[in-house]
Amino acid sequence: MKKLLISVFVSTLSVLTLMGTGTVKANVKTFGFDENSSKTIQLSNDLTAIENKKQRVNLLNLIQYHIDYAMEDAGQRKIERIKELKDFTGSVYTLFELDPIGYIIYHNDSGIVFEYASKSESPYLGYNDNLYYGGMMNYFYKENDIYYNTLIKYETVLEEESKYLIDNSSIIYNRNLESMNQTNLDFISGKTDIATVVSSWKSEEEIVLLATNDQPNISMEAFFKPLTTQYSMGYTTVGKSGVCGYIAANLVLAYNTLAYDDALVSDTYLDKTNRKLKGSALTRELIRQHGKDPDADSIAGTTADSMGDCVRNYLKNVSSGTKSWKVTTWWGTINSQGAIKKNQPPILFGNIKYPESSSSTYEIMDNATSGDGAHGSGNHAVVAYGYTSSKYRVHYGWSGYSDVILSYNAIGGTMILSYF
Numbered sequence: 001m002k003k004l005l006i007s008v009f010v011s012t013l014s015v016l017t018l019m020g021t022g023t024v025k026a027n028v029k030t031f032g033f034d035e036n037s038s039k040t041i042q043l044s045n046d047l048t049a050i051e052n053k054k055q056r057v058n059l060l061n062l063i064q065y066h067i068d069y070a071m072e073d074a075g076q077r078k079i080e081r082i083k084e085l086k087d088f089t090g091s092v093y094t095l096f097e098l099d100p101i102g103y104i105i106y107h108n109d110s111g112i113v114f115e116y117a118s119k120s121e122s123p124y125l126g127y128n129d130n131l132y133y134g135g136m137m138n139y140f141y142k143e144n145d146i147y148y149n150t151l152i153k154y155e156t157v158l159e160e161e162s163k164y165l166i167d168n169s170s171i172i173y174n175r176n177l178e179s180m181n182q183t184n185l186d187f188i189s190g191k192t193d194i195a196t197v198v199s200s201w202k203s204e205e206e207i208v209l210l211a212t213n214d215q216p217n218i219s220m221e222a223f224f225k226p227l228t229t230q231y232s233m234g235y236t237t238v239g240k241s242g243v244c245g246y247i248a249a250n251l252v253l254a255y256n257t258l259a260y261d262d263a264l265v266s267d268t269y270l271d272k273t274n275r276k277l278k279g280s281a282l283t284r285e286l287i288r289q290h291g292k293d294p295d296a297d298s299i300a301g302t303t304a305d306s307m308g309d310c311v312r313n314y315l316k317n318v319s320s321g322t323k324s325w326k327v328t329t330w331w332g333t334i335n336s337q338g339a340i341k342k343n344q345p346p347i348l349f350g351n352i353k354y355p356e357s358s359s360s361t362y363e364i365m366d367n368a369t370s371g372d373g374a375h376g377s378g379n380h381a382v383v384a385y386g387y388t389s390s391k392y393r394v395h396y397g398w399s400g401y402s403d404v405i406l407s408y409n410a411i412g413g414t415m416i417l418s419y420f
Contacts, residue, residue, distance in 0.1 A: 033060040046082035049092045049108055058188045062197065063096050063104055069198050072118040077102050083124060085133040087169035088162060093133050097122040105133060110176035111184035112390075114407045120400050123151050134165045135172050136350035136410050137380035137396060151398065175409040179390070216259035216343050220385035223255050223275060224345070224395045228402045234269075235397065236280035236294070243283065245302030245381040246290075247397040248347045249311055250282040252383060252417050255345060256325075260419060264321040289313040302381065304329040304349045304413025311417060323419040331413045337387050339416045345385045348394065350412035382406075 033040045035057045044056040060079065068075050080099035086092055093114065096104040103122035105115040115136075123139040124131055127150055130142040140147040140157070147162060149155035157165065183200045186192040227233040234250040236243055250269075254277055257265040262272070269282035277283075284294040290310040292299050302310070308329040315325050336346040386393030388405075395402045 033057055033064060043079060043082050046084070047094065049084060049094065054190065055188050058190065059094070059106075061194065062184060062187055063106065065194055065198060066104065066113060066116075066201075067098065067102075070113075070201050071102070071116065077118070083128065083131060085124070085131045087133055087135075087173065088165040089169045089173060091169065091173050095122065095124055095131070095133075097125065107176050109173075110179070111181035111188070112176050112179070112407060112409070113181075113184075114176070114409070115404065117401070117404045119403060132165075134169060136348070136382065136394075136406055136412075138165065138168075138350075172409050176407075179409065218255075218258050218275065220255065220259075220340070220343060220345050221393070223258060224251065224383060224385045225403050227251070227276060227395065228400060230399050231279050232276035233395070233397060233399075233402070234277035234280055234283045235399070236283045242299035242301040243287070244397050245307040245347070245349065246283045246286045246310070248381040248383050248395075249286055249307055249314075249415075250277060251395060251397070252345055252347060253282065253311070253314070255385075256417060256419075259343065261321045261323045261325075264319055264323075264325070285318065286310055286314060289317060302349070304331060304347070304415045307347065307349070307381070308415050311415070325417060325419050328416045328418070329413060336384055336392070336414055336416070339418070340384060340387050340392075342418070344416050344418045345383050347381055347415040348384055348392070348410065348412060349381050349414070350410050 033043075035041075035044075035053060040057060040060060043060055044053070047056045047059060050056050050059065063079060067077050067079075071077065077098040077100070079096050081097040083095040083097065084092060085095050085105065092108045094106045094108060096106065098104070101121060102118045103116060103120065103124075104113060106112070107114050124141075127141045132140040132142060132147060134140065137151075139150045141150060142148075142159075145159040147157040147159070147165075183192065183197050187194065187197045234247055234254070236247075253265050254270050257263075257270060258272065258275055265282060269278055269285065270276075271278050287294040287299060290302075290306070290313065308327045311327050315321070315327075319325070336348070339346045382394040382396050382404075384392040384394050384406075390408055391405050392408065392410075394404050394406050396404055
């Protein structure tokens, strides 16, 4: 992504200077997804949700311009395959798998590029039929009335148990319609030109603000983005499920150690010279601090609240940090731009599987933010470490998925570790 990293060091948080991130080229380069070319015909045949031939071509051009103007290594990727995804209410998303690597997930009804990554493989690579998308980290295919997660091999959801995915899809869909990208839709329908579209993306450039009382010793992007291997990010394969919250927490603790407080995490767990975790040692310690057995066959998933309790236990029993640290949690709309501006990377918990006993929205919220997350097989945790006007840059805690751009229209819980 073309961006300018802006560092603003101030003595108080009330002074923030936002600067532009450059100007869009006056003459947007043109290229042809010509409607008569064999490549266009091949790709557009997979855009079955769009009946109008010209609109199919316009969508192809829109996505290629997004690749060239909004993603890293401009012009180095091309659309290779197109697949149709459905959410759990039947709304259509379109997946563009890129060559040599990368993917884009586009929501047809709202015109929103909902998720994309420049250097991660498509989560649906090798899967072609009955594909379902439930938002953050929820990538499924359906077979014999069972939904299988394409990347989390142990995660399966029976069709009769999929109500939480239906509910979440409905919420995300409504939020997408409330924040439609009308400029993208107008281009696809032929009402505007590509220069207008690209100009509208200026506000999508990432701004990294270092605007805290202390200057961090390392920026969030410099720490999180290079952690692409399981060992370096503290991943543990022990336990069939439920560890993503612990992995996210160990990443956040490690960042704050390198950025602000060298005593927060000891050298036993963190390679401070090379700025990466020493395998799964800290993840396992956090599991123990939460009263669980890190060697158990399975570990109950975590919510924002239960993970907050775990980190508080860690701070109380293990840490001898030089600063005073606090943990804040909440459930609902994910809105963490303020924390990211202050270099406090939040953990986002998305798509929580609600307890079967819940009968109302308020009861769902109350239950989803308490307990040990035993009902949370669909509850995934990621770390957000950057943002644009409408998207977060997140680390999924998986190999090869350290840099995914995700729409704000996610739901779930949030946990933030900060010092005072």
